[in-house]
Amino acid sequence: MGSAMKFISWKALGLLLVLPLAAWAANPALAGRWRLDPKRSTALDGWTAWDLVVSLEGTSVDLRHDMQWRATKLTSTNTLDTAKPTTVQNFFRVEQRHMALYQVRGALTPVRAEWLDGERTLRVEATPQIEGSQGTGPMRIYQELRLIDGDQELLLIELHSTRGKPFVYRFTKVIGEK
């Protein structure tokens, strides 16, 4: 009985150690540069190209958006933490550029991120304040970035609390570019 108890205790201790580590354990396959495949994605509005560059360090996840419209380029990064909720200043969302909905300058956006599905899906929930013609209000954004089998494709599904249609974006891994 004593040795069984000891075993159970060790097992419990092991579980206690592993569970938080799961929150911390980033999937390195997600890191890198991902290029939007426009033909298999919801149409971008205004933007003509989008690279999503994912960087992982411990529980920190940087989602860098390299956007382009003709010769104009814009880069913006949302830094998340899968260990705890954070706030992001000037949270970047890929706007439909032809809508009069604007980032509230300097506003802090509460963001939560966590790994799901054996670290093959990154879930992001954010509630940025958005300025419209009637003033500002929240938009709840829910995203899942899912690694597709083979780790060369990434699927991003995004829902807005204010939109009846999801955005579905497919990316392919870019090798050799930072």
Next chain:
Amino acid sequence: MRPIIIALVCVTFISAGLRAAGTGATTTMPAARAAWVMNFDGDWLVAKGLPEKIMLLSLQGLANRAAPQLYVVHPKEFQWEITGPLFEFYQRKHGVAFTEVKSAVAALTLFGRYAKGYVIWEPAVPATMNVAFTIAGLEDALVVTSEQVAQVEKFGLKRIDDLRGRYTGQTDAQIYRDAYARYWSRCAHDAIMLMGGQFGAVRMPAMADWGVRQKMFFHDLSANPNHPEELALEKKLFSELAPGSTVFGWHSYAKDTEEQHTTLLSGYGLRMEGLHNLPNLSFNCQFTFTPGFKFTNNHQVALDAKLTAQQKVYISFVQSDSIGIGVWTKPGRGKLPFGWQVTVNWTKFSPAALEYFHESATKNDYFIGGLSGPGYMYPNHIPADKFEVLMADARQLMATLDEHIMEIMDNSAADGNVGNADLTKETVDRYYKAFPDVIGFINGYGPARTRDLRDTRAMISYDYYIDPRRPREEVAADLNELIALNAKRPYFLLVHVRESNDVNTLVEITKQLDGPVEIVPIDAFLKLAASNKTYTTRYQDPADPKHFKGF
């Protein structure tokens, strides 16, 4: 050959006169006249169709100096869809009897006598096209390549100038500085021709006839600060134009942006009149409205009407880019109330086109003034001492066109995706002071966030811009998202329709919108917006992002 042609011309004149008399023409029909028409194809390649078109455009400008003689009809896919309908309009309402001219040789036979010679340009040095056009206007010359010399010399024309080799290895700044020294003092100083647009293998100078007729200085100098020499010369030219002058044409797609160029010229109180391929102004400018015609708009509300908005979403559609390049001729017009921005100074050089639009308007078509004034300009950059004079001209033109709404656009700090398209408070103050009798104002091209309400005049910016390439289900989803986010009722959703959209697809979109939604004409929209201010007051904030920070 020439005597036979002259005889035919005389017969045409006489028979046109007889036709007018024989029909018992009413007093509203102008005296019949004869003219000629050429049908252009769509080949503007420098190595193929362009040289002949350039020669013909210079010929058109010269031939149309004395009278409206030569008109060009472009293919249906040409950016300006108006040439065919206007051709028919001239016949029907102005009694013009057209004879087709089927070839360049036939055109030279008819009109070669209006030229005193020719100038040779060098396709390998692109700027020489513009220098040659300048010379054409000043010296009554046809613009030709070396391969065309033999052709024009058969008509007794002599060489006036030869630009081959003169500018080899020089920059455009050097070329135009030389042209400035040689020709500027003799050119018009109330107008200039920015003959830019396409570059490289294709050029499309369809507006050149106008510049030749009016003896304008042609160029495609850059307004990009990265090209300081060109910019400096452009500034010099602008500073030497008369107050309120017009920059015709369009910026070069190779060198700078529409935003940079319009910002620059606005700073000199000049007005832009595009595009570089707007055809037939040398012909159109010689027609007025038909006798007895008065431009009347389809007003849905009186100027002093008071409306009360209900608890719903009000949507209004407007198309800018001036009528003539877009939705007007596409199927479905009339099915939805639509506002149409009219380039108000077409009253001066294309009144027949305006009368045609008026005549073919449905009850759902409503005309508004713009962009920003008596021509396309960015008002945040118009010097204070020039603003009122310019807007006085705009007021007069709008009165002629029975327009009660001014559309404003200032993209000096925007590029369509970044920056902002808003008006400073100072600019907004100026508009309210300059236009006391309008129903209201609209602002933007893409979405913007300048809004105000003073007395009964609302100023509303576009909340949405419909890109014709955007899938219609996404457009509907976008509009529904705006409706969801702007939850107070009434919500005033102003939509800008890009010129190549199709009204039928817009009808389908409106059927997919959530909640009580009413599509209203823009005059009613602004009156309703004035009745219940659920929108915020906002102007350009100095901290707003600016894509281009100016000069």
